[in-house]
Amino acid sequence: MTTEQLVAQIRKKKSFLCIGLDTDLEKIPPHLLEEEDPIFAFNKAIIDTTHDICVSYKPNIAFYEAYGIKGWQSLEKTIAYINANYPEIFTIADAKRGDIGNTSTRYAKAFFEDLEFDSVTIAPYMGKDSVEPFLAFKDKHTILLALTSNVGAFDFQTKLIDGKELYKTVLETSKTYRNSENLMYVVGATKAEYFKDIRKIIPNSFLLVPGVGAQGGSLKDVCENGMSENVGLLVNSSRGIIYASRGVDFADAARHKALELQSQMAELL
Numbered sequence: 232m233t234t235e236q237l238v239a240q241i242r243k244k245k246s247f248l249c250i251g252l253d254t255d256l257e258k259i260p261p262h263l264l265e266e267e268d269p270i271f272a273f274n275k276a277i278i279d280t281t282h283d284i285c286v287s288y289k290p291n292i293a294f295y296e297a298y299g300i301k302g303w304q305s306l307e308k309t310i311a312y313i314n315a316n317y318p319e320i321f322t323i324a325d326a327k328r329g330d331i332g333n334t335s336t337r338y339a340k341a342f343f344e345d346l347e348f349d350s351v352t353i354a355p356y357m358g359k360d361s362v363e364p365f366l367a368f369k370d371k372h373t374i375l376l377a378l379t380s381n382v383g384a385f386d387f388q389t390k391l392i393d394g395k396e397l398y399k400t401v402l403e404t405s406k407t408y409r410n411s412e413n414l415m416y417v418v419g420a421t422k423a424e425y426f427k428d429i430r431k432i433i434p435n436s437f438l439l440v441p442g443v444g445a446q447g448g449s450l451k452d453v454c455e456n457g458m459s460e461n462v463g464l465l466v467n468s469s470r471g472i473i474y475a476s477r478g479v480d481f482a483d484a485a486r487h488k489a490l491e492l493q494s495q496m497a498e499l500l
């Protein structure tokens with residue numbers, strides 16, 4: 232998917248909501264455990280009831296890998312279902328990969344060619360030759376961890392290296408990579424006070440913003456400081472939406488939670 236198609240979808244739906252499919256068998260409604268593939272059954276119901284008010288789904292790969300082959304099959308079914316039924320949706324594999332070049336190429340093939348995700352999250356720590364293999368794929372997006380939502384972000388990302396915060400160096404250096412137009416960045420909603428500085432370095436890049444909902448970040452603060460001319464934001468909520476209810480009404484409850492966020496987004500656009 233091109234960035235222009237993503238922006239057009241955001242404008243049409245008045246939404247820049249990304250719903251995180253962090254599907255955990257211990258948290259889904261118990262009645263679904265009788266299904267042949269409970270994870271897919273849960274995801275399908277959430278997707279069918281929310282696809283018109285969000286623009287993106289983000290399965291976190293850890294939640295699928297944790298169940299071995301069965302979990303990977305649920306992931307395959309989920310991404311194939313979205314691509315077949317809701318092709319306008321921007322899909323994110325939250326995998327946080329990155330390795331030496333030839334290995335990164337295999338990761339890129341797995342997520343972009345085999346699973347057909349539109350984007351994948353990547354850790355920048357191994358540098359240029361670990362990131363550029365992902366950037367080589369046309370109309371696919373590489374979402375680099377810049378300033379993450381967790382407390383541990385302060386361990387390294389905000390530390391001064393040669394007088395500059397490390398996350399700023401990540402932003403500036405990555406702009407020099409080949410095919411850098413395919414880059415997006417992760418910036419946590421819990422770090423809203425940093426968005427203005429981040430926008431000085433990357434005024435138009437899309438930011439994937441986790442941390443509203445369960446982690447306490449504020450949508451309003453993120454938008455006031457981080458919105459760009461082309462919106463430039465994909466705000467994610469996972470647990471706050473998908474686990475709104477453990478009853479048979481779970482999908483409707485998730486829609487209700489998603490609508491609360493989407494209505495606020497519509498006002499901020």
Ligand SMILES: O=c1ccn([C@@H]2O[C@H](COP(=O)(O)O)[C@@H](O)[C@H]2O)c(=O)[nH]1
Pocket residue numbers: 251253291325378379380381417418419441442443444445446467468469470471
């Ligand atoms: O900095 C980061 C990067 C990734 N995440 C991921 O986003 C979701 C957030 O889930 P919530 O339930 O809405 O808190 C989850 O998959 C994280 O692994 C992040 O939170 N922060």
